[in-house]
Every structure is written in structure tokens, then in C-alpha cells.
Amino acid sequence: MALAVAGKVAAEMATKDLLRFITCGSVDDGKSTLIGRLLHDSKLIFDDQLSALVRDSERHGTVEDDIDFALLVDGLEAEREQGITIDVAYRFFATARRSFIVADTPGHEQYTRNMATGASNADLAIILVDARKGVLVQTRRHSLICSLLGIRHVVLAVNKMDLVGYDQGTFDRIVAEYLPFGVQLGFKSIVPLPISARFGDNVIRAGNTPWYTGPSLLDYLEQVEVEGEAFDQPFRFPVQWVNRPNLDFRGYAGTVVSGTIGPGDPVVVASSGKTSRIRELLTYEGPQTSARAGDAITITLTDEVDIARGDLLVTPQSRPEVSDQFAAHVIWMSDHDLVPGRSYLARIGTRTTAVTVTGIKYKVDVNTREHLATHTLGLNDIGVCNLATGMPVAFDPYRENRRTGSFIIIDRFTNHTVGAGMIDFGLRRGTNLHWQPLLIGKAERSAIKRQRAAIVWFTGLSGSGKSTIANIVEQRLHAMGHHTMLLDGDNVRHGLNRDLGFTEADRVENIRRSGEVAKLMTEAGLIVLCSFISPYAAERIAVRNLVGEGEFVEVFVDTPLEECMRRDSKGLYAKARAGKIKNFTGFDAPYEAPETPEIHLRTLEAPAEAMADMVIGELTRRQIISPH
Structure with a gap:
């Protein structure tokens, strides 16, 4: 019976107008309780679910003897024990007028990254404010993120009105505080609404607020007009997979992210400019007469065109920009600061490429929207940055297309997502530079x-x-008649990098510049010996990626810290212990040891001359030098 009802609901949702919305705000403002109340009062939960909710309320509830509606949404055991939302919980429901997908997102600052994930697909945001606490920093941060992620409609839900005696003055003060800030964010509509999610006031029915004459929350959600998938936007199709089951078939699989397309229509590969026409649009059900935003399809073309995963198919009349440099808003989501110059990975659509933040213009104060000068971004910071990618990528400004104008930033070393970005515009210098x-x-x-x-x-x-x-x-290579150059970290800092200190950002830039110099020297045919502490694995990987396969040989000179401190030939460890040197690697700054170096030298096992022989032997084995 339940399966039949669920199937009927799914069928109704497929035919009705769909609204995607998000609940957000500070921790413990009642987001999960509100969604639970919506589902309960709309009679959209089954009897067995209600019975389980009653039992769970007795065990985990936070509202005395009442049903804790938040437990309908807070599915993780850790969430129930702590009384907070950690992950993004999606719920699907439908009324007689409309279908809904709601994302319940975390309010805790630690989980802002999860909130941004939920907002990225939403048309409307319900921003909850605890009537007792008023507008908080997290309220403003979530509002700013919603604005950056393209949400244009906001419900300012002042919750827990029951705890302030349904006082109109309290409601009016909160609205007066929020509206000037919200208007600056460019929202198309802001609807203030006094509610009590616990008791259901103004959620579906009118509540204990005779002074409020507006619609209930559900009435408003059923009636609000929002821009759904922009089917009339230019056609965009990121290729996710090249389907080649046999020599006679080549198809390009993926999901249409905007626009519509049909057999016979012309298309262009955005990055190369190669043109063709649609031969067929294929799905599991067979050939289709058209495809539009949201459809998962396989496209076949009338011509043999070089297309790979990550390419973007578009219409000739509305080609996106293609560049390897652009400006973007970046939301930083990692405990480790963003470091300009460090090489990360970016996933833009279905393409993954190296990316570097070449400069941070400013970060945004979430309270005042003031632009603050900064050299880095920390956890939950929002900044405007210039970025450079390892290859040209096709994109639209985020304000024009949320799908092709967004990207995530991935840490090369941990493979964790550390940032999310919204492209503002391409930088012309990205297209004005060409390889000679x-x-x-x-x-x-x-x-x-x-x-x-x-x-x-x-x-x-x-x-x-x-x-x-x-x-x-180098001395032995020279004696063998080879052409070399030795770049030593201390020597380079006397000239090329004399303007750099020893902060993490400066260390990254030190290695970036030195790596570029080493690359240029390899272009001259040299064997370049580089001696740098280079404490961060990401920067060593970045230098490796500057040259071809087999042209980078990492030598890990593995000496225990105690032995290094015993030698202390330059007196640096003594100064670090005395507090005269800050950010000293191995002492009060980290060193990320290579995991799989080409050569691993354990210096306590043999003298330096024997270590050098090992390096010469490996260079010979790799045919970088010839045996003599």
C-alpha cells in the first residue's frame, strides 16, 4: 500500500510545477522542525512514520512531551544526539497545487559547505531567525551565500514567536534590521513571516498573530512565481562520457544543463570551434524528438569530431567564453587557508583541470558587505579572486547560467573539496596570450x-x-661531461625571491617561481638540480606537472628531525627554539614528506658520497644520462 501511494506521489510530482527551496539560518533556529511541521500538517507522512516519530521524540526529543518534528529530517544519529543538522537532508513532497524539493541545511558555521551545496540548486530560500536572538552573523553569511548562488526569492521566517509571546514589536524589529541588508544583496523578493514551527502558527494555518494579515508559509510557497529551469537559455551539454561500444557507434553521454535541442540542429564544440549537427538523441527508451534542460541523453553527430569527456557542446549562435583565466567569487570551505600560487584542481562541469588563485582582490565582510584587503581566505570566508587554469575552459558568467558558471576547488594532496566558486567574467589576458x-x-x-x-x-x-x-x-655530472645547473633554496632567495618571507603563502610562491625557472632551464636541455625544503606536497606536485613524463625526479633526503637539530650547521634550530624564527619547517611549521619519491635517501645509513652514487645510478637507469 505504501509503495502504491509513494508511486502516486512521484507521478504527481512529475506532472506538477516544481519548486526547489532551502531552509537555512543559524544553528538551532528551527529549520528541521519547520520542515517536519510542514510534512505533518500537510498529512504527507504515513502512520508508521508518525508512530516512529513519537517513539524517537521520547528518546531524542528536545521539546519536553511534545512531538519533535525535527526528527523527521535529522536522520543521522549524530544529529539526533546533538540536536543539530550536519548533512543536507532532502525531502520531496507535493500538495494539490505544487510539488516541492526542500533541502534542510546545517546552521552550524562548521558545516557552511553543506549549506552552500543545498543552495546551489534552490529557487527560493527560507531564512530562519530565532525571535529571541534576532539577526546573527550566520544569518547574514547564509543570506550572502544564497545571493551569490543565484537565489532571488527569500522568506524571512521569524521563528519561535511563541517564546516571545507572539510580540509584534519583536517581529518588527527583526524585520527592520534584516531588510536593509537583504535589499543590498539583490533579492527579487523578501517576504517576512512570523511563525512558530513547534506549534504550527502561520506554517499552514493562521496562528496566534492577529496583527499579521499575510499568507501562511505553505500558501506562499504554493503561489510564489520563481524562475525554474531556464529552458529558453542557450543550449549547454557537458560531455560526461564518450560511448563507443563498437567501431560503428560513437555517442556522447551527459545531461542537458540548459536550453533545448533536436535532431538536425547545429552544434559547436566550445573549446575547439568544430561544428556538426545532431543526428540522433538517444535514451534508454530509444530515439527522442527533442531534449531539454535536465534530460540525460546520448547525442550522436553527423560528422566525426574530436570530442572528449569535459568538452561542452553548444549552439553556434550563443557560444560561451573560452579562457584559462577568469575572476570569480570563491567560498572557502577548508580549515586550511587558501594560498595564492598553490596548485589545486578545479572541476568545471565535467572537466577537471589544474587551477591556481593568482590573486585575491578582496574578501567580503558578511555583516557589512565591506571589501576587506587580504592575502588569503580562511574557513567560510567569501572572496573575489583571479584564477588561472591549466587548460582553457568554456564557461558562462554564473549570473547567466548557474550550471556552466560554477566550479569546485579540490585539494591535490587530500582530494577533499575545499572551495566553491561562481565565475564573474573571463580575463582578456587569458585569450590574448599565445604560445610562440x-x-x-x-x-x-x-x-x-x-x-x-x-x-x-x-x-x-x-x-x-x-x-x-x-x-x-653536480660535481660528478660535470666530470662526466654533462650540462647542469644547481638551484639552491638559500641562493634563490638572495635574488629572484628576495621579496618573499616564510609564511605559508610566501613558501608556496617561492617554490612556484623556482619551479618555473627550473622548467625554463630544462627547455635549454639542462639537468637542473634543485635543493629546496619545499615542505608542501602540493607544490612539489605542481612543479612535477610543469614538465613531461619522466622529467621530474623527486629525491627525498630523509634525515630525522633530531639529527637535523643536532647538526644545526646554520644555527637555525637554535634560533627557532629561542623564538627568533617563526614558521620554521619541522619545528613550528609542517613538513609533508614524499610518499613515493623516485629516490629515497636515508642519510643515517650511508655517507653523502654514497647517497650521491645512488642518485647517479638512478639517473643512469632512467636514461637521463648515459653510462660512462
């Missing part, structure tokens, strides 16, 4: 030297013996 072809390249310059160009990267703690071993290696 050269008649003589790396291979020709290396051949005349009878060697293969490479970067040999020595990394380890201060005092580990990096420079000593690198010097011996």
Missing part, C-alpha cells in the same frame, strides 16, 4: 648535450644534507 612556436626545442638542445633534460628535486628538512648531496651529484 620555436624551431629548436628541448629535445634538440638535449641531444647536442648527449643527455635528457630533467629536474632532479632534492627535498628534506633544514640540515638534512640536501645541498651537500646535490653539490656532489
Whole structure:
């Protein structure tokens, strides 16, 4: 019986107008309780669910002897025990007028990333405010994120009115405080509404607020006009998979994110400009006469065109911008600060590419919307940044298309999502720069030297013996007739990087610049020996990615910290202990040891000369140098 009813509800939702909305606000403002009350009073929960809710309320409830409606939504055991929402909980329901998808998002500052996830697909936001506490910092932060993520309709739900005696003055003060801030965010509509989610006042029926003459929450949600999927937007189709089951079939699978398309219509590969026409639109049910936003399809074309995962198919009349540099709003979601110059990964549509924040213009004060100067972004900070990608990408400004104008930032080392971005506009310099072809390249310059160009990267703690071993290696390579250059961390800081200090951001920039110099030297055909502490794995990976396969050899000079401190040939550890040096690697700043270096030198097991012999042997084995 339940399955039959559920199937009927699903069928009704498929045919009705759909509203996606989100509940957000500060922690414990009653978001889950509100959704639970909506479902209960709309008679959209089954008897067995209600019985389970009564039992759960006795065990986990926070409202004395009443039913705790928040438990309908707070599914995680940790959420029930703590009384807060941690993950994003989605609920689907329908009334006689409309279908709904609601996202209950966390209010705690620690889980702002989850709130942003829920807001990214919503048409409307219910921003709850506890009538006793008023507008809080998290209320403003969530409002700003909703605005940045394209939500244009807001319900300001002043909750827990029962705890302030349904006082109109309290409601009016909160509304007067919020409206000026909300208007600045560019919302198309802001509807203030006094409610008590616990007792149902103004949720579905009128409540104990005779002074309020507006609609109930559900009435408003059923009637509000919002922009749904913009089917009349330009056609955009990110290719998720190239379907090649046999030699006679090549199809491009994915989901239409905007616009409509039909057989015979012209399309363009945004990045290459190659054109063709739609031959067929295929689904599991067979060929289709059209496809529109939200449809998962496989496209076949009339021509053989070079298309891969990550490419974007568009219409010729409305091609997106293609560039490797753009400006964007970035919401930072990691406990580790964003560091300009560090190489991350970006996923834009179905394409993943390297990305670097080349500069932070400012961060936004969530209370005043003031632009604040900064060199980095911390957890939950929102900033405007310039970014550069490893390859040109196709995109629309986020305000024009939420699907093709958004991206996430991924930490290369942990593979965690650390940020979300909304593209504002492309930077013209990204399209004005072109590679100048050269008649003589790396291979020709290396051949005349009878060697293969490479970067040999020595990394380890201060005092580990990096420079000593690198010097011996270069001396032996020179004696063998090879052309080399040794870049030492201290020496580079006397010139090229003399403007950099030892903060995390400066260390990242130090390695970025040094890596670019080493790359240029490999273009000259040299074997470049680099001796840098280079404490962060992400920066070593970034340098590795600057050169070709097999042209980067990581040498981990592995010396225990105690031994490095015992040697202390430069007196640096003594200064660090005395507090005269801050952010000293291995002492009060981290060192991320290589996990799989090409060469692992355990310096306590043999003298430096033997370590150098190991490096020479490995370079010979890799055919970077020839045996003599």
C-alpha cells in the first residue's frame, strides 16, 4: 500500500510545477522542525512514520512531551544526539497545487559547505531567525551565500514567536534590521513571516498573530512565481562520457544543463570551434524528438569530431567564453587557508583541470558587505579572486547560467573539496596570450648535450644534507661531461625571491617561481638540480606537472628531525627554539614528506658520497644520462 501511494506521489510530482527551496539560518533556529511541521500538517507522512516519530521524540526529543518534528529530517544519529543538522537532508513532497524539493541545511558555521551545496540548486530560500536572538552573523553569511548562488526569492521566517509571546514589536524589529541588508544583496523578493514551527502558527494555518494579515508559509510557497529551469537559455551539454561500444557507434553521454535541442540542429564544440549537427538523441527508451534542460541523453553527430569527456557542446549562435583565466567569487570551505600560487584542481562541469588563485582582490565582510584587503581566505570566508587554469575552459558568467558558471576547488594532496566558486567574467589576458612556436626545442638542445633534460628535486628538512648531496651529484655530472645547473633554496632567495618571507603563502610562491625557472632551464636541455625544503606536497606536485613524463625526479633526503637539530650547521634550530624564527619547517611549521619519491635517501645509513652514487645510478637507469 505504501509503495502504491509513494508511486502516486512521484507521478504527481512529475506532472506538477516544481519548486526547489532551502531552509537555512543559524544553528538551532528551527529549520528541521519547520520542515517536519510542514510534512505533518500537510498529512504527507504515513502512520508508521508518525508512530516512529513519537517513539524517537521520547528518546531524542528536545521539546519536553511534545512531538519533535525535527526528527523527521535529522536522520543521522549524530544529529539526533546533538540536536543539530550536519548533512543536507532532502525531502520531496507535493500538495494539490505544487510539488516541492526542500533541502534542510546545517546552521552550524562548521558545516557552511553543506549549506552552500543545498543552495546551489534552490529557487527560493527560507531564512530562519530565532525571535529571541534576532539577526546573527550566520544569518547574514547564509543570506550572502544564497545571493551569490543565484537565489532571488527569500522568506524571512521569524521563528519561535511563541517564546516571545507572539510580540509584534519583536517581529518588527527583526524585520527592520534584516531588510536593509537583504535589499543590498539583490533579492527579487523578501517576504517576512512570523511563525512558530513547534506549534504550527502561520506554517499552514493562521496562528496566534492577529496583527499579521499575510499568507501562511505553505500558501506562499504554493503561489510564489520563481524562475525554474531556464529552458529558453542557450543550449549547454557537458560531455560526461564518450560511448563507443563498437567501431560503428560513437555517442556522447551527459545531461542537458540548459536550453533545448533536436535532431538536425547545429552544434559547436566550445573549446575547439568544430561544428556538426545532431543526428540522433538517444535514451534508454530509444530515439527522442527533442531534449531539454535536465534530460540525460546520448547525442550522436553527423560528422566525426574530436570530442572528449569535459568538452561542452553548444549552439553556434550563443557560444560561451573560452579562457584559462577568469575572476570569480570563491567560498572557502577548508580549515586550511587558501594560498595564492598553490596548485589545486578545479572541476568545471565535467572537466577537471589544474587551477591556481593568482590573486585575491578582496574578501567580503558578511555583516557589512565591506571589501576587506587580504592575502588569503580562511574557513567560510567569501572572496573575489583571479584564477588561472591549466587548460582553457568554456564557461558562462554564473549570473547567466548557474550550471556552466560554477566550479569546485579540490585539494591535490587530500582530494577533499575545499572551495566553491561562481565565475564573474573571463580575463582578456587569458585569450590574448599565445604560445610562440620555436624551431629548436628541448629535445634538440638535449641531444647536442648527449643527455635528457630533467629536474632532479632534492627535498628534506633544514640540515638534512640536501645541498651537500646535490653539490656532489653536480660535481660528478660535470666530470662526466654533462650540462647542469644547481638551484639552491638559500641562493634563490638572495635574488629572484628576495621579496618573499616564510609564511605559508610566501613558501608556496617561492617554490612556484623556482619551479618555473627550473622548467625554463630544462627547455635549454639542462639537468637542473634543485635543493629546496619545499615542505608542501602540493607544490612539489605542481612543479612535477610543469614538465613531461619522466622529467621530474623527486629525491627525498630523509634525515630525522633530531639529527637535523643536532647538526644545526646554520644555527637555525637554535634560533627557532629561542623564538627568533617563526614558521620554521619541522619545528613550528609542517613538513609533508614524499610518499613515493623516485629516490629515497636515508642519510643515517650511508655517507653523502654514497647517497650521491645512488642518485647517479638512478639517473643512469632512467636514461637521463648515459653510462660512462
